[in-house]
Amino acid sequence: MALGNVHLTPQFVQAVRDAVSIIDIASEHTKLQKAGQRYKAICPLHKEKTPSFSVEPVQGLYYCFGCGQGGDAIDLYMRLSGDDFPAAMEALARRYGIAVPTRSAQRRPGKDEPDIEAALDAAQEFFVASLGRHEGPRRYLAERGFSAELVERFGLGYAPPGWENLLAALKGKVQLRDLAAAGLVAQSQKRSGKVYDRFRERLMFPIRSVSGRLLGFGGRTLADDQAKYINTAETESFHKGSLLYGMDQSKRALRDGGRVLLVEGYFDLLGAVAAGIDWVVASMGTALTEGQARLLARYAEEVYIGYDGDEAGERAARRVLPLLLAQDLGVRRPAFGAGHDPDSLRQEQGPEALRAAVEEAPDAVALELARLAPPEVVREPRRQATAARRITELLAPIKDGVLRYAYARQAADRLGVPVDLLWRRLGTRDEAVAAPRPRRGVVRSEEEKALNLLLVAEALPEAEELPPPAVFFDREYRAIYEAWHRMVVAGRRPSARELVEALGDHSATVARLVQNELESPARPGSDDLSATLVKLRRRWQRQRARELTAEIAEAERRGEIEKVDSLLQEKASLSRALHPRH
Numbered sequence: 001m002a003l004g005n006v007h008l009t010p011q012f013v014q015a016v017r018d019a020v021s022i023i024d025i026a027s028e029h030t031k032l033q034k035a036g037q038r039y040k041a042i043c044p045l046h047k048e049k050t051p052s053f054s055v056e057p058v059q060g061l062y063y064c065f066g067c068g069q070g071g072d073a074i075d076l077y078m079r080l081s082g083d084d085f086p087a088a089m090e091a092l093a094r095r096y097g098i099a100v101p102t103r104s105a106q107r108r109p110g111k112d113e114p115d116i117e118a119a120l121d122a123a124q125e126f127f128v129a130s131l132g133r134h135e136g137p138r139r140y141l142a143e144r145g146f147s148a149e150l151v152e153r154f155g156l157g158y159a160p161p162g163w164e165n166l167l168a169a170l171k172g173k174v175q176l177r178d179l180a181a182a183g184l185v186a187q188s189q190k191r192s193g194k195v196y197d198r199f200r201e202r203l204m205f206p207i208r209s210v211s212g213r214l215l216g217f218g219g220r221t222l223a224d225d226q227a228k229y230i231n232t233a234e235t236e237s238f239h240k241g242s243l244l245y246g247m248d249q250s251k252r253a254l255r256d257g258g259r260v261l262l263v264e265g266y267f268d269l270l271g272a273v274a275a276g277i278d279w280v281v282a283s284m285g286t287a288l289t290e291g292q293a294r295l296l297a298r299y300a301e302e303v304y305i306g307y308d309g310d311e312a313g314e315r316a317a318r319r320v321l322p323l324l325l326a327q328d329l330g331v332r333r334p335a336f337g338a339g340h341d342p343d344s345l346r347q348e349q350g351p352e353a354l355r356a357a358v359e360e361a362p363d364a365v366a367l368e369l370a371r372l373a374p375p376e377v378v379r380e381p382r383r384q385a386t387a388a389r390r391i392t393e394l395l396a397p398i399k400d401g402v403l404r405y406a407y408a409r410q411a412a413d414r415l416g417v418p419v420d421l422l423w424r425r426l427g428t429r430d431e432a433v434a435a436p437r438p439r440r441g442v443v444r445s446e447e448e449k450a451l452n453l454l455l456v457a458e459a460l461p462e463a464e465e466l467p468p469p470a471v472f473f474d475r476e477y478r479a480i481y482e483a484w485h486r487m488v489v490a491g492r493r494p495s496a497r498e499l500v501e502a503l504g505d506h507s508a509t510v511a512r513l514v515q516n517e518l519e520s521p522a523r524p525g526s527d528d529l530s531a532t533l534v535k536l537r538r539r540w541q542r543q544r545a546r547e548l549t550a551e552i553a554e555a556e557r558r559g560e561i562e563k564v565d566s567l568l569q570e571k572a573s574l575s576r577a578l579h580p581r582h
Contacts, residue, residue: 008085012100015098019092028080037056039057044255046066047257047301071508072500079298082210082211082251083211114180116235117214120182121214124214127206130157130165144343144347145271146270146274158203159197159201163200167195183232202222202230207238207243207284215232216232218245220267229285242289242291242295244284245266245281246273254300255299259303259304260279260281261281261306262281262296268282268306268341271347274346277354281296302332305317305321305331306342308341309340309341328399331363332364333362333364334358334360335357366410391415392422395426405423408422445474447474450532451484452513453528463489466485466488471533471539472536476509480499483499484499541577542578549571555567
């Protein structure tokens with residue numbers, strides 16, 4: 001089926017939502033234990049030792065009190081698999097036996113989109129079979145210490161010499177336009193305009209999404225080609241800057257261990273895996289992007305930059321450091337030695353040397369501080385000032401205030417200056433110290449309490465008795481209440497699950513509110529809800545009365561008599577509500 005060919009009709013999406021079980025999805029990645037009306041477990045989305053992951057099976061919601069993620073079963077599946085929404089819908093539909101509607105069935109003949117996925121799959125079969133038929137590339141891989149099992153695990157293949165091998169093998173099976181759309185063939189720029197294979201005499205590395213879907217290929221030459229590596233041309237689904245080679249294989253190891261070895265190339269990754277390091281991904285020889293850094297942060301807490309040990313590798317490691325720090329990632333830098341990359345170190349000194357270099361990797365920020373502020377810098381004021389400026393630039397991306405201060409203190413010691421001086425250079429930011437996450441079962445405000453009660457109360461006030469959304473000052477809570485209020489006014493009481501579906505941006509908060517109320521020792525009564533809503537309404541009325549005083553003064557200054565009358569009437573109505581006569 002072509003990528004992007006799933007037709008996401010409302011009926012299809014609802015059928016998948018109704019069929020999917022959050023217990024099924026969660027239990028594949030963590031061990032669930034019954035705890036009253038819910039289940040608890042170690043969170044599969046981040047590394048932790050104490051269970052803070054909570055699943056409510058009736059509403060089909062999850063929430064982690066540790067990392068703050070929450071939502072429904074589809075949201076959880078997407079986070080665990082790395083699939084986007086259409087891919088998740090397709091995968092879950094197939095899993096639960098739901099027919100998948102396609103767009104092609106609704107288009108007129110000749111208007112179909114290219115079937116990129118079919119072209120890639122067919123090419124992968126050809127490349128793997130070709131490797132089996134050619135002894136030379138198999139011997140090359142064996143001489144580099146890659147076992148047949150490892151080659152099979154990563155699906156390596158071979159594009160033989162010649163201009164039309166793939167074209168000939170897939171003729172009549174895959175349309176030419178599909179091969180072109182998949183970036184597997186190219187057209188001559190000469191007058192002939194002849195189409196030819198993009199990959200020739202190259203080892204082929206299939207590049208997959210986090211969920212394992214084939215998106216493209218990387219090819220490593222075995223000839224004298226000037227371009228040592230080439231990749232599939234950029235397509236609608238293949239963007240090197242958003243992908244990491246090997247993530248589909250390593251994502252579980254990353255989550256379990258909380259760390260990732262980041263290398264530059266395919267062979268570096270295979271060498272690490274051959275040495276027993278399966279928590280490794282590769283940026284495919286290109287500079288790391290912000291998107292790739294965000295992807296790493298979803299699966300790990302600490303990155304080991306496994307770039308080459310030469311000067312170019314050191315410069316590249318320094319360039320990616322700010323990107324990783326900005327994602328709240330800890331960063332370490334293994335020392336492979338001049339002239340070595342991870343795979344050459346393994347081949348020359350053995351897998352234990354590579355493992356030792358990685359395990360003993362020092363803190364990358366501390367290394368940079370030592371480079372920027374060597375011992376002799378304290379003797380030269382101008383060098384001190386220059387080093388302080390560069391250190392400020394290095395530490396600026398770090399969001400955690402405590403961590404930034406700790407590094408600033410180390411830097412100040414090296415520079416021979418008071419830490420407060422360096423700290424003032426760094427400045428302060430609201431995001432420097434993350435807001436504390438809500439503790440389990442603790443209600444932060446009357447607004448949160450009101451939403452809790454509205455979601456689980458057995459009896460609700462009549463729709464006309466409900467307060468307006470303006471009584472919620474918190475923007476997120478107001479958005480949740482507005483969605484809930486619209487459904488109630490329309491004549492139906494929404495479940496928490498329906499709210500999650502309607503509020504993608506605030507789904508985690510809805511899930512947390514439900515979990516909070518489930519953990520309450522007693523079920524709420526209608527009196528609790530009424531009292532809480534009255535408090536919110538009266539608070540809003542007092543706030544509105546203060547606003548009206550300022551608005552009336554401004555309208556009088558401008559001579560807007562009709563507006564003054566209207567505002568005075570509103571203020572009088574508010575005053576009667578706030579101070580009723582008995």
